[in-house]
Amino acid sequence: MEKTLAIIKPDAVKKRVVGKILTRIEEEGFEVSEMEMKKMTKDEAKGFYIVHKGKPFYESLTDFMSSGKVVILALERENAIRHWRLTMGATDPAVATEGTLRRQYGFSVERNAVHGSDAQETAEWEINYFFKK
Ligand code: ADP
Ligand code: MG
Numbered sequence: 001m002e003k004t005l006a007i008i009k010p011d012a013v014k015k016r017v018v019g020k021i022l023t024r025i026e027e028e029g030f031e032v033s034e035m036e037m038k039k040m041t042k043d044e045a046k047g048f049y050i051v052h053k054g055k056p057f058y059e060s061l062t063d064f065m066s067s068g069k070v071v072i073l074a075l076e077r078e079n080a081i082r083h084w085r086l087t088m089g090a091t092d093p094a095v096a097t098e099g100t101l102r103r104q105y106g107f108s109v110e111r112n113a114v115h116g117s118d119a120q121e122t123a124e125w126e127i128n129y130f131f132k133k
Pocket of ligand 2: 116117118
């Protein structure tokens with residue numbers, strides 16, 4: 001079984017679609033192995049998105065990610081990383097496939113409702129970032 005890190009971003013929490021997204025997570029066959037609701041500090045958001053440091057959207061993204069509560073989840077399933085990326089859809093909600101979470105609940109390329117790890121190494125690093133044992 002593979003694990004991935006998912007985040008329900010502040011825009012989706014404010015829109016009150018946490019329940020709908022959790023339902024979708026369960027319907028897609030994921031087991032929720034960790035879950036925490038919290039408001040990230042700016043430094044915590046900057047650390048999480050360190051790979052994007054230097055990109056033009058880094059400041060704005062980390063402001064956004066620390067602007068309100070998020071729900072952070074470790075999800076387990078066969079092919080969890082790829083399956084969650086497919087469930088989320090493309091980064092830009094405007095071009096994400098119909099039926100994906102970003103298409104359904106995203107507002108813009110930045111405020112796109114959900115996060116998902118992109119590879120096995122990053123998934124391990126991201127899960128450890130929030131759920132260090
Ligand atoms: P993904 O979340 O699909 O893996 P990236 O890793 O490229 O996408 O980017 C991380 C996050 O940064 C995106 O989910 C989005 O919130 C934000 N982002 C990415 N590209 C842009 C952009 N061009 N403008 C504003 N925000 C962006
Ligand atoms: Mg990414």
